[in-house]
Amino acid sequence: MESTTYLTGQFLLAMPGIGDTRFARAIIAMCAHDEEGALGIGIGATLPGVGLHAVLEQLEIDPGVAPNAAVHIGGPVEPRRGFVVHSQDWGGQDTVGVANLWALSGTTDVLRAIAAGTGPSRWIVALGYAGWGPGQVDSEMTRHGWFSTPGDLSILYDADAARRWERAFGGAGIDPRLLASGAGTA
Numbered sequence: 001m002e003s004t005t006y007l008t009g010q011f012l013l014a015m016p017g018i019g020d021t022r023f024a025r026a027i028i029a030m031c032a033h034d035e036e037g038a039l040g041i042g043i044g045a046t047l048p049g050v051g052l053h054a055v056l057e058q059l060e061i062d063p064g065v066a067p068n069a070a071v072h073i074g075g076p077v078e079p080r081r082g083f084v085v086h087s088q089d090w091g092g093q094d095t096v097g098v099a100n101l102w103a104l105s106g107t108t109d110v111l112r113a114i115a116a117g118t119g120p121s122r123w124i125v126a127l128g129y130a131g132w133g134p135g136q137v138d139s140e141m142t143r144h145g146w147f148s149t150p151g152d153l154s155i156l157y158d159a160d161a162a163r164r165w166e167r168a169f170g171g172a173g174i175d176p177r178l179l180a181s182g183a184g185t186a
Helices: 052-058 108-116 136-142 153-158 161-171
Strands: 010-014 027-034 037-042 046-051 070-073 077-086 096-098 102-105 123-132 146-150
Touching: 010 161, 027 096, 027 161, 037 070, 037 136, 046 052, 052 070, 052 108, 052 123, 077 108, 108 123, 123 136, 136 146, 146 161, 153 161
Parallel strands: 070 123
Antiparallel strands: 010 027, 010 146, 027 037, 037 123, 046 070, 077 102, 077 123, 096 102
16 A cells, blocks of 8 residues: 655755756645645745745735835746745634645735735745646655655744745755755666
8 A cells, every 4th residue: 555645834845956947946845635636835045036925016015115126036937826825823814824834825815915914924926836636746755856844933924035945955855966966867
C-alpha cells in the first residue's frame, strides 16, 4: 500500500533543476493535501509592478488603509483567481484553517476587511495556485523535484519573498548553494 505524505502546513521547495521554469526557486505554502490531490500558494515571487491597490481597484474595493503590498505569483493554475494566506485571527465566509499555522481565504470579503483595517493582522495576497491531482505530489516527491520543510511563520510573514526559498532550506540545515541541479544514477 502506497503511503501518503500529508504536506498541509508545510513548505514545498523546488529543487534546482526541477525541469519546469515556472517553479525555479519556488516555495509553496501547502494548504490542502489528501487522497484527492493537493493545493498550495506560491510565496516566493511577486508580480512585477502589481500592488494590492491595483487589485482592489479592479475589484471596485476602496483601498482604504491597506498598504500597497506586492502581489505574489501563487502558481500557474487559474492565475486570475485571488487567494489570501493569512493569520488565524480573522475568518470569513470561506476561510480554511491550515494545520493551526495559517489560514487561506479566496473571496473578496478578506480583501474588503484588509482595506477597512478589520482583516487579519498578517497576510499575503496571491494570484493563482499550484495544484496537483491524486497522488501527483507524492510521486513528484520521490523524484528529483520537491523538498518539504515545516511551515515557518517567520519565513511566511517576515522574510522578503525573494529570500524565502533559501531561508526555508537554511531552516532545514541545508545550504541551497550546494544543491546539485540533477539527480545521479547508480
